[in-house]
Amino acid sequence: MTTTTSGKKTIRTGGSSDSALLPTPSYRRADDPRWMRKLSNFTAVVLFLFVVSHIGILALARVSPDAFNSATSFYQLPAGALVVWVLVAMLLFQALSAVRIALVDLTKWGASNAKKLRGMISPLWFALMIPASYYLLRHAAAVMFGDA
Numbered sequence: 001m002t003t004t005t006s007g008k009k010t011i012r013t014g015g016s017s018d019s020a021l022l023p024t025p026s027y028r029r030a031d032d033p034r035w036m037r038k039l040s041n042f043t044a045v046v047l048f049l050f051v052v053s054h055i056g057i058l059a060l061a062r063v064s065p066d067a068f069n070s071a072t073s074f075y076q077l078p079a080g081a082l083v084v085w086v087l088v089a090m091l092l093f094q095a096l097s098a099v100r101i102a103l104v105d106l107t108k109w110g111a112s113n114a115k116k117l118r119g120m121i122s123p124l125w126f127a128l129m130i131p132a133s134y135y136l137l138r139h140a141a142a143v144m145f146g147d148a
Contacts, residue, residue: 004072026146036097036118039093040093040094040097043090043091043093043094044086044094046090047087047090047091047094057092061077069134076141076143076144077144078140078144081136081137081139081140081143081144084136084140085133085136085137088129088132088136089125089129089132092125092129092132093121093125094127096121096124096125097121100117100118100120103117104117
């Protein structure tokens with residue numbers, strides 16, 4: 001293994017023990033509950049599939065505006081409002097998890113308070129979903145029943 005030092009940075013090259021020198025990413029640590037990793041992976045896949053399907057629906061606008069209108073008419077149904085609410089919930093969970101991982105990986109405070117940060121995700125998610133639910137349901141009612 002070759003070690004080159006320039007200023008404050010140390011660059012290590014070669015050798016098989018390099019992986020032991022790199023910090024383990026926090027989202028792969030054993031102290032994270034399995035359900036949180038599974039939920040994060042599941043929501044990431046669902047959001048990815050939604051984005052891909054949304055790109056396909058937007059491509060329909062180029063082909064035929066009538067086909068685009070029929071594909072997007074689903075969002076005016078109660079089931080469409082529920083799908084949008086679930087997508088917002090998943091996106092908010094992903095955002096809060098990403099902030100937690102960034103704080104744990106990039107700050108000393110986050111690394112020492114990783115369990116507290118993990119415990120803060122659920123209450124913060126609920127606190128943010130209550131007003132989001134109100135506005136989404138209000139919008140869904142306005143779309144389905146007309147503006148009152």
